Amino acid sequence: MRPPADRARSERQRRLADLEAALAGVLPAGALLLADEALVPYECDGLTAYRQRPLAVAIPEDEAQVGELLRICHRLGVPIVPRGAGTGLSGGALPHPQGLSLSLAKLDRILSIDAAAGTATVEAGVRNLAVSEAAAAHGFFYAPDPSSQIACTLGGNVAENSGGVHCLKYGLTLHNVLRVRGFTASGEPVEFGGLGLDAAGLDLLALVVGSEGMLAVITEVTVKLVPLPPLARCVIASFTDVATAGGAVAAIVAAGLVPAGLELMDRRMTAAAEAFVHAGYDLQAAAILLCECDGLPPEVDEQIERVRAVLAARGATRIEVSRDEAERLRFWSGRKNAFPAAGGISPDYLCMDSTIPRRCLAEMLVLIEAMERKFALECVNVFHAGDGNLHPLILFDAADPEQLRRAEAFGAEILETSVRLGGTISGEHGIGVEKLNSMCVQFSAAERAQFALVKEAFDPQQRLNPGKVIPTLARCAEYGRLHVHRGQLPHADLPRF
Amino acid sequence: MTTTQTADAPLARLVDAVRAAAADHERLELRGGGTKAFYGETPRGRPLDTGPLAGIVSHEPSELVVTVRAGTPLAELEAALAERGQYLPFEPPRFAPGGTVGGMVASGLSGPARAASGSVRDHLLGATILDGRAGIQRFGGRVIKNVAGFDVARLFAGSWGTLGVLLEVSLKVLGSPVASETCLLDVDEERARALLAGWRARPWPLTASAWHADRLSLRFAGARAAVDAAVAAVAACGGRRLEPDAALRWWTSLRDQTLPFFRLDAAALAAGEALWRLSVPPTAALAEQGGVRLFEWGGALLWRRGPAEAATIRAAAAAAGGHATLVRAADKRCGAQAPLLPAIAAIHRRLKQAFDPHGIFDPGRLHPGG
Numbered sequence: 001m002r003p004p005a006d007r008a009r010s011e012r013q014r015r016l017a018d019l020e021a022a023l024a025g026v027l028p029a030g031a032l033l034l035a036d037e038a039l040v041p042y043e044c045d046g047l048t049a050y051r052q053r054p055l056a057v058a059i060p061e062d063e064a065q066v067g068e069l070l071r072i073c074h075r076l077g078v079p080i081v082p083r084g085a086g087t088g089l090s091g092g093a094l095p096h097p098q099g100l101s102l103s104l105a106k107l108d109r110i111l112s113i114d115a116a117a118g119t120a121t122v123e124a125g126v127r128n129l130a131v132s133e134a135a136a137a138h139g140f141f142y143a144p145d146p147s148s149q150i151a152c153t154l155g156g157n158v159a160e161n162s163g164g165v166h167c168l169k170y171g172l173t174l175h176n177v178l179r180v181r182g183f184t185a186s187g188e189p190v191e192f193g194g195l196g197l198d199a200a201g202l203d204l205l206a207l208v209v210g211s212e213g214m215l216a217v218i219t220e221v222t223v224k225l226v227p228l229p230p231l232a233r234c235v236i237a238s239f240t241d242v243a244t245a246g247g248a249v250a251a252i253v254a255a256g257l258v259p260a261g262l263e264l265m266d267r268r269m270t271a272a273a274e275a276f277v278h279a280g281y282d283l284q285a286a287a288i289l290l291c292e293c294d295g296l297p298p299e300v301d302e303q304i305e306r307v308r309a310v311l312a313a314r315g316a317t318r319i320e321v322s323r324d325e326a327e328r329l330r331f332w333s334g335r336k337n338a339f340p341a342a343g344g345i346s347p348d349y350l351c352m353d354s355t356i357p358r359r360c361l362a363e364m365l366v367l368i369e370a371m372e373r374k375f376a377l378e379c380v381n382v383f384h385a386g387d388g389n390l391h392p393l394i395l396f397d398a399a400d401p402e403q404l405r406r407a408e409a410f411g412a413e414i415l416e417t418s419v420r421l422g423g424t425i426s427g428e429h430g431i432g433v434e435k436l437n438s439m440c441v442q443f444s445a446a447e448r449a450q451f452a453l454v455k456e457a458f459d460p461q462q463r464l465n466p467g468k469v470i471p472t473l474a475r476c477a478e479y480g481r482l483h484v485h486r487g488q489l490p491h492a493d494l495p496r497f
Numbered sequence: 498m499t500t501t502q503t504a505d506a507p508l509a510r511l512v513d514a515v516r517a518a519a520a521d522h523e524r525l526e527l528r529g530g531g532t533k534a535f536y537g538e539t540p541r542g543r544p545l546d547t548g549p550l551a552g553i554v555s556h557e558p559s560e561l562v563v564t565v566r567a568g569t570p571l572a573e574l575e576a577a578l579a580e581r582g583q584y585l586p587f588e589p590p591r592f593a594p595g596g597t598v599g600g601m602v603a604s605g606l607s608g609p610a611r612a613a614s615g616s617v618r619d620h621l622l623g624a625t626i627l628d629g630r631a632g633i634q635r636f637g638g639r640v641i642k643n644v645a646g647f648d649v650a651r652l653f654a655g656s657w658g659t660l661g662v663l664l665e666v667s668l669k670v671l672g673s674p675v676a677s678e679t680c681l682l683d684v685d686e687e688r689a690r691a692l693l694a695g696w697r698a699r700p701w702p703l704t705a706s707a708w709h710a711d712r713l714s715l716r717f718a719g720a721r722a723a724v725d726a727a728v729a730a731v732a733a734c735g736g737r738r739l740e741p742d743a744a745l746r747w748w749t750s751l752r753d754q755t756l757p758f759f760r761l762d763a764a765a766l767a768a769g770e771a772l773w774r775l776s777v778p779p780t781a782a783l784a785e786q787g788g789v790r791l792f793e794w795g796g797a798l799l800w801r802r803g804p805a806e807a808a809t810i811r812a813a814a815a816a817a818g819g820h821a822t823l824v825r826a827a828d829k830r831c832g833a834q835a836p837l838l839p840a841i842a843a844i845h846r847r848l849k850q851a852f853d854p855h856g857i858f859d860p861g862r863l864h865p866g867g
């Protein structure tokens with residue numbers, strides 16, 4: 001008898017050989033990576049704490065190759081993990097040990113910009129910022145702007161329903177995508193949505209957006225473009241405590257104002273960002289708010305005055321308004337670089353991503369402070385405040401396994417608190433593998449079973465990104481033994497199936 | 498047969514009715530106000546009235562979110578929002594008095610503002626549903642950003658009662674715009690489309706546009722300064738202002754389809770007239786140019802009235818990347834909705850099976866034969 005490790009290795013060799021033989025002639029030379037050292041960069045996405053070597057990586061160059069490859073893998077029973085730029089923060093693109101990581105990065109052509117219709121059609125591997133850059137000449141931009149926009153792909157954006165600073169006014173990816181083309185797991189070509197504003201039948205596009213690579217492989221996306229506002233100005237307001245800043249956010253929205261961005265950073269985040277980019281932030285403030293107004297010049301002036309009045313009434317101690325474009329960009333530079341800046345003050349950090357009702361912002365901030373003491377770890381806060389979407393960054397040192405454990409427990413408590421306050425465990429980064437446990441907290445067994453059936457409706461053989469997003473019953477049972485925090489069920493008095 | 502124990506009698510009634518129908522494999526027609534029964538395939542099955550499950554559960558004006566039970570009259574919701582200076586930005590068509598919030602979501606239909614403000618689906622944040630096993634589940638939530646799990650709530654928008662009973666929904670609402678003005682231009686269809694295409698990149702607060710009978714109407718709403726700037730620019734192209742009362746009547750007649758153009762009486766239907774709805778790119782050069790026409794949504798929604806060959810209309814819409822729905826006709830045997838490609842139809846069948854394994858929720862309402 002050979003030892004199990006040997007058997008596993010030779011099994012892997014056999015699968016690899018089969019795959020290589022089957023894909024020969026489908027992919028161009030160099031588009032199938034098999035060697036260990038070539039696979040290393042694909043072992044993780046932006047959630048680097050989780051790593052897994054895939055069986056192989058394929059980097060097709062066009063839609064036809066993707067379809068052919070999927071049909072072959074389907075026949076061979078090889079799981080597929082779609083991958084864009086690998087900037088995801090929840091492990092959605094974490095490889096499958098027996099699976100093929102399918103990179104769409106080389107499908108990077110902008111197919112058309114239709115200025116008369118106000119749309120752009122691009123391949124899935126096109127970078128988010130590249131769409132806005134190409135649209136600018138026609139007077140448009142693509143509104144959803146994740147901070148990772150220089151790197152992340154449209155396919156990844158659709159798969160995660162990504163957000164950004166501009167989403168408060170212009171909507172999330174979901175609201176800006178008209179049509180998605182791609183393939184089912186078995187390699188059948190499919191289209192969701194259409195070039196009009198709706199499609200026949202059920203709204204499958206709504207399911208595919210945010211499906212984290214589990215329902216279809218996306219090869220092409222048609223997005224809505226938004227007219228470039230002639231003017232944008234940014235207001236920075238300082239507050240002497242975070243709770244007051246949180247209250248000001250709710251007051252701005254309650255006043256009927258819809259800023260083009262409304263972001264909050266607490267003192268430590270502001271200090272880290274300032275050290276990183278020298279934006280000129282107020283380092284005395286307990287929190288700063290960034291509020292952008294855009295539109296026609298008289299409209300912007302009108303809005304700025306209203307924002308200023310609300311901020312002053314809500315206890316802002318200092319208010320600055322950008323005077324020109326250079327200053328506006330400088331105001332934003334620290335916020336846009338918040339994540340790398342956090343990397344500058346701590347060896348590692350966990351980025352949380354829950355959403356809560358805006359009116360609970362102040363309460364949540366106080367609760368997080370208490371958790372810092374409980375877990376003996378520091379947490380800095382940067383929020384898409386206008387949307388109630390929090391990004392607490394829990395600082396820790398991964399070299400100390402005990403710290404990692406505490407950081408994860410801290411994160412889980414933030415998520416559970418968010419659910420309890422009427423919010424959700426993920427606003428924009430997705431579930432991936434990172435938040436599988438927290439899915440047990442937000443959803444009942446019946447709801448999770450329904451997700452599994454939706455997955456099966458698109459992918460009956462469970463080949464596309466298996467193991468992500470939907471926790472198994474056993475996993476939730478195990479997690480439940482450790483944490484009994486399930487929030488109040490809706491209609492808890494009713495029998496559940 | 499077990500009876501559901503809950504103090505919530507209207508809810509218990511629905512759960513029991515679905516459980517009984519599942520046991521007997523009996524087909525149910527989910528019914529709010531019945532105001533959209535004319536739309537799509539003819540509803541079939543024993544009517545299950547959602548009306549008693551009514552009431553606004555919560556409305557936090559500062560959150561811009563409202564949570565409502567499905568049987569709540571749409572008029573009641575709109576009145577409650579208006580009292581706080583808010584409204585439903587997607588302007589759901591009402592067709593007739595008596596419609597419910599559940600029907601509004603299940604039909605997935607949006608009004609004149611759709612191209613600018615988004616659809617009912619876009620504003621649906623979460624839903625509690627009763628599936629075909631009589632199980633209650635909640636998807637989405639009450640917050641704007643939420644990517645936990647598949648977006649099942651939004652799948653229910655436009656599902657026409659074929660997946661399950663909507664029990665409660667949370668919707669994003671907006672504050673009513675400070676200013677609103679409507680402008681008219683006398684232009685033919687081609688010119689109207691060309692003007693709109695030329696203006697697509699303008700940062701104007703254009704919240705609705707429509708063309709019919711050689712008249713293009715444009716509604717600008719938002720900040721006073723922005724509205725004034727847009728109105729001035731359109732005036733320079735020959736546009737004239739429409740009085741606010743007349744403007745409101747005009748947009749409402751489009752929204753609720755009370756305009757005679759949309760109303761096909763028995764004689765018209767008997768004469769073979771039909772009302773088609775073509776959802777197409779706003780710039781589509783359609784191969785089919787017949788009938789009396791009206792477009793909305795910057796050109797992305799074309800209504801065509803007159804006798805027509807279904808195959809010709811469907812082919813023209815599909816070639817442009819869109820689809821065509823037969824809304825009013827004496828004979829809908831060609832199918833009210835455009836047929837689906839096989840791969841998409843297979844996904845539909847499996848989704849139907851997932852939510853409604855016993856096939857009790859009017860399986861033919863979307864496509865004949867389910």
Ligand SMILES: Cc1cc2nc3c(=O)[nH]c(=O)nc-3n(C[C@H](O)[C@H](O)[C@H](O)COP(=O)(O)OP(=O)(O)OC[C@H]3O[C@@H](n4cnc5c(N)ncnc54)[C@H](O)[C@@H]3O)c2cc1C
Binds near residue numbers: 045145157216465
């Ligand atoms: C510094 C930094 C800042 C960030 N800021 C933001 C932010 O502001 N807002 C925000 O929402 N996110 C943010 N993110 C997260 C991340 O950038 C987004 O989730 C992004 O959309 C992922 O795109 P990607 O191309 O890198 O996808 P990947 O990470 O490669 O994949 C993400 C998921 O999508 C699937 N996928 C990718 N491409 C396809 C395809 N073509 N077809 C089917 N499935 C596919 C994968 O399987 C995986 O599940 C940030 C990340 C970093 C590192």
